[in-house]
Amino acid sequence: MNYNKITIPLISLLIFCLFWEWIVWFNGWPNYKMASPSDLWPAFWKFRWLFLSYGWDTLWRTVIGLSLSIVVGLGFGVIMGFSKTMRIALYPLLVGFNAIPKATVVPVIALMFVGFHDMNTILIVILISFFPIAVSISIGLSTLEPEYKDILLSLGATKFEIFYKIALPKTLPEFFGALKVSATLAFIGTNLMEIIEPHGKGLGHLFDSGKISADYPLMFAVLIALALLGIFLYYIVVMFESIFAGWAERN
Amino acid sequence: MHIELRNVSHEFTLEAGSLPVLKDLSFSVPKGRFTAIVGPSGCGKSTITRLVSGLLKSKKGEVLISKEVVKSPRSTVGMAFQNPVLLEWRNILDNVILPLEIVSKNISRETKIKRARELLNLVGLAEFEKSKPSELSGGMKQRASLCRSLVHKPEVLILDEPFGALDAFTREDLWQTMLTLKKQESFTCILITHDLREAIFLADQVLVLSGRPASLQFQLDVKLGDDRKLDDLYTNETTKSLAILRKQIEIAQKSMM
Numbered sequence: 001m002n003y004n005k006i007t008i009p010l011i012s013l014l015i016f017c018l019f020w021e022w023i024v025w026f027n028g029w030p031n032y033k034m035a036s037p038s039d040l041w042p043a044f045w046k047f048r049w050l051f052l053s054y055g056w057d058t059l060w061r062t063v064i065g066l067s068l069s070i071v072v073g074l075g076f077g078v079i080m081g082f083s084k085t086m087r088i089a090l091y092p093l094l095v096g097f098n099a100i101p102k103a104t105v106v107p108v109i110a111l112m113f114v115g116f117h118d119m120n121t122i123l124i125v126i127l128i129s130f131f132p133i134a135v136s137i138s139i140g141l142s143t144l145e146p147e148y149k150d151i152l153l154s155l156g157a158t159k160f161e162i163f164y165k166i167a168l169p170k171t172l173p174e175f176f177g178a179l180k181v182s183a184t185l186a187f188i189g190t191n192l193m194e195i196i197e198p199h200g201k202g203l204g205h206l207f208d209s210g211k212i213s214a215d216y217p218l219m220f221a222v223l224i225a226l227a228l229l230g231i232f233l234y235y236i237v238v239m240f241e242s243i244f245a246g247w248a249e250r251n
Numbered sequence: 252m253h254i255e256l257r258n259v260s261h262e263f264t265l266e267a268g269s270l271p272v273l274k275d276l277s278f279s280v281p282k283g284r285f286t287a288i289v290g291p292s293g294c295g296k297s298t299i300t301r302l303v304s305g306l307l308k309s310k311k312g313e314v315l316i317s318k319e320v321v322k323s324p325r326s327t328v329g330m331a332f333q334n335p336v337l338l339e340w341r342n343i344l345d346n347v348i349l350p351l352e353i354v355s356k357n358i359s360r361e362t363k364i365k366r367a368r369e370l371l372n373l374v375g376l377a378e379f380e381k382s383k384p385s386e387l388s389g390g391m392k393q394r395a396s397l398c399r400s401l402v403h404k405p406e407v408l409i410l411d412e413p414f415g416a417l418d419a420f421t422r423e424d425l426w427q428t429m430l431t432l433k434k435q436e437s438f439t440c441i442l443i444t445h446d447l448r449e450a451i452f453l454a455d456q457v458l459v460l461s462g463r464p465a466s467l468q469f470q471l472d473v474k475l476g477d478d479r480k481l482d483d484l485y486t487n488e489t490t491k492s493l494a495i496l497r498k499q500i501e502i503a504q505k506s507m508m
Contacts, residue, residue, distance in 0.1 A: 150306060154305070155328070155354055170338070
């Protein structure tokens with residue numbers, strides 16, 4: 001079981017790389033048009049220390065931003081889940097806010113807090129990734145079957161007891177579903193800030209350097225590095241999911 | 252505990268106006284007795300369970316439990332529904348313990364476990380205390396739900412069609428489990444049901460409600476005694492009682508049209 005969970009994805013990854021290598025070779029594309037996997041290794045090796053330190057910059061800011069977006073999302077979700085009035089009042093605002101392309105918000109934030117690069121990046125991550133969490137929590141809480149509340153309410157339980165004994169754990173599977181979406185969105189947030197408002201940090205900055213010096217293999221290598229970080233964070237979320245909401249998985 | 256409803260009327264406020272569900276309903280359940288309530292679908296039976304449990308306040312009239320007016324939920328009530336609503340992330344033992352975590356916060360976990368095991372033994376779920384609800388059959392889930400409704404030794408037990416979704420054989424099994432529980436535990440019980448045989452097999456008295464807005468239409472006292480067997484359902488006397496109830500339900504249904 002576990003063996004398959006690791007080997008099957010690795011095999012699919014290998015097949016993907018082989019196909020990629022083949023299609024570049026078959027079309028005879030030069031590496032400024034499309035780099036192939038074999039071009040990437042030299043790029044990774046040449047800039048290995050930059051990849052490590054910039055990768056770390058990107059990762060920690062993404063993780064902090066994502067953690068804070070859980071707090072924000074949970075806050076909005078709980079308010080909207082328990083109060084119909086607040087749900088009606090807040091939904092249009094949140095949807096409208098979410099519909100604004102975040103690339104346009106980046107310069108605004110950067111101008112608002114000039115110099116606070118880490119904070120700006122984290123702020124964009126929060127803005128881009130709290131929405132799915134807020135929506136899932138609010139739906140989870142507002143669709144709780146009345147009988148679940150009744151078994152505790154009929155004993156004189158407080159609202160808080162109902163929340164943490166029943167409503168919250170019951171919403172966890174939906175929450176983790178949303179968190180998986182948010183985890184990948186969060187990297188978009190970090191890189192938007194790093195690419196649009198470069199400040200000498202993060203993989204986005206390395207991508208930008210590659211663009212300026214027309215180093216196409218480097219640009220592709222950054223993309224792959226970002227994909228790997230995304231996969232890494234995604235599986236961290238999956239790990240937490242199996243610990244806290246594993247009961248929802250049926251065999 | 253003696254349960255009494257005195258001239259209770261209730262209505263729901265809908266956008267289209269008000270919908271009267273109970274009208275001048277009076278009945279009483281003596282302490283330690285088992286009362287089944289039958290009536291046409293949608294006649295307001297579930298509203299009665301919510302009034303007695305204190306989840307709902309009646310618009311007119313009073314609900315009394317041991318001569319005290321019910322104003323809000325009380326820890327001396329246990330409830331079970333057609334949907335067993337077990338918490339999927341807890342095992343069966345911890346599901347049964349749940350009410351004790353609300354009502355008896357001060358007693359030790361060992362004492363809680365001991366009490367829960369006592370009930371699980373009675374209903375034949377002792378081996379399944381570590382199982383998750385998703386691993387159990389519908390009948391077993393309902394047994395666990397019954398244990399949960401009784402774990403805090405409630406004086407009043409309210410059952411809202413707990414066997415309604417089970418197949419006929421499982422249902423008969425559960426009836427017998429219910430009789431076992433009735434013998435071992437002391438509670439006054441109100442059972443809402445659509446099954447007339449179930450009503451006669453389990454209850455000391457069967458109340459037939461009229462169509463909406465419901466009031467008491469008919470009352471039948473069951474004379475089966477305390478030691479009941481499934482065979483008792485096939486005697487001439489039971490058949491007569493069933494026929495009488497059947498007739499009353501027909502009258503109630505007509506009053507709704």
